[in-house]
Amino acid sequence: MSTPQALLHATQVTKRYGDFVALSNVDLSLHGGEFVSVVGPNGAGKSTLVNVLTGLHKPSTGSVRFCGEDIAGVGPVELATRGLARAFQLVNVFPELTVRETLSVAACSHLRTRWSLFSNVHRDDKVRAIVDRTMRAFGLDRDADTPANSLPHGRRKLLDVASAFALHPRVMLLDEPTAGVSTADKDGVMTTLLDAAKHLGVEAILLVEHDMDLVARYSSRIVAMMAGQKIADEPTDAFFRNEEALAIVVGKGHA
Numbered sequence: 001m002s003t004p005q006a007l008l009h010a011t012q013v014t015k016r017y018g019d020f021v022a023l024s025n026v027d028l029s030l031h032g033g034e035f036v037s038v039v040g041p042n043g044a045g046k047s048t049l050v051n052v053l054t055g056l057h058k059p060s061t062g063s064v065r066f067c068g069e070d071i072a073g074v075g076p077v078e079l080a081t082r083g084l085a086r087a088f089q090l091v092n093v094f095p096e097l098t099v100r101e102t103l104s105v106a107a108c109s110h111l112r113t114r115w116s117l118f119s120n121v122h123r124d125d126k127v128r129a130i131v132d133r134t135m136r137a138f139g140l141d142r143d144a145d146t147p148a149n150s151l152p153h154g155r156r157k158l159l160d161v162a163s164a165f166a167l168h169p170r171v172m173l174l175d176e177p178t179a180g181v182s183t184a185d186k187d188g189v190m191t192t193l194l195d196a197a198k199h200l201g202v203e204a205i206l207l208v209e210h211d212m213d214l215v216a217r218y219s220s221r222i223v224a225m226m227a228g229q230k231i232a233d234e235p236t237d238a239f240f241r242n243e244e245a246l247a248i249v250v251g252k253g254h255a
């Protein structure tokens with residue numbers, strides 16, 4: 001039986017900043033139905049990997065393919081319209097917009113429509129449909145007219161993730177979606193996020209995360225990084241039995 005084509009496939013990716021090698025010959029694949037977490041100590045290269053995977057940075061050598069197409073040099077906005085999205089932190093860019101308006105910015109980007117305050121959300125049926133569906137999926141409808149900067153931290157974080165989902169992606173990349181959220185609220189954010197992903201048809205998720213409890217609970221596979229190299233890539237159960245990799249990941253500055 002042949003292996004199904006990976007949605008996202010990085011081959012021998014190296015990223016250098018001057019003489020410094022931030023990523024060294026990393027292979028990574030993500031298939032439909034997977035929830036893969038990228039873990040590792042500070043400075044391991046996790047964010048660099050995500051920046052390369054989302055077209056924000058070009059690999060120095062190696063290739064990244066999304067749905068079979070090379071995405072080197074394709075920026076994150078174009079990539080999002082092709083189906084690979086990452087939370088944009090729109091909330092930080094436009095803190096005074098309401099929840100509805102923030103999501104309409106993302107919806108317009110997905111539809112390649114020009115966004116303008118007041119007009120699109122209320123007059124464009126397609127934009128409104130995406131905004132309403134995303135608000136419902138994330139339970140944000142009760143905050144529709146609340147400015148993002150008035151939301152509690154956890155719900156602001158959820159709005160940030162929701163705005164990436166409004167781009168209607170096949171693959172979602174999440175960089176610490178619960179950072180700064182209280183321990184008690186983390187599972188709530190993750191459960192909402194996963195329910196929404198299912199509801200909105202997201203096929204695979206790649207998560208960068210420091211919280212190993214969350215990683216253990218939600219991932220189907222774990223990729224561990226250290227000093228720019230991949231040191232483990234295995235199903236969650238196997239990873240948590242891999243004492244050597246686990247010691248590197250949790251032993252350096254992480255609880």
Ligand SMILES: Nc1ncnc2c1ncn2[C@@H]1O[C@H](COP(=O)(O)OP(=O)(O)OP(=O)(O)O)[C@@H](O)[C@H]1O
Nearest residue numbers: 017020021022040041042043044045046047048049
């Ligand atoms: N633009 C840059 N120029 C130079 N060095 C960089 C740049 N971006 C990242 N680095 C270096 O690359 C290494 C990997 O950084 P990266 O942010 O990818 O690690 P990380 O695993 O995401 O760390 P953290 O968990 O702390 O976010 C670090 O040593 C960092 O200082």
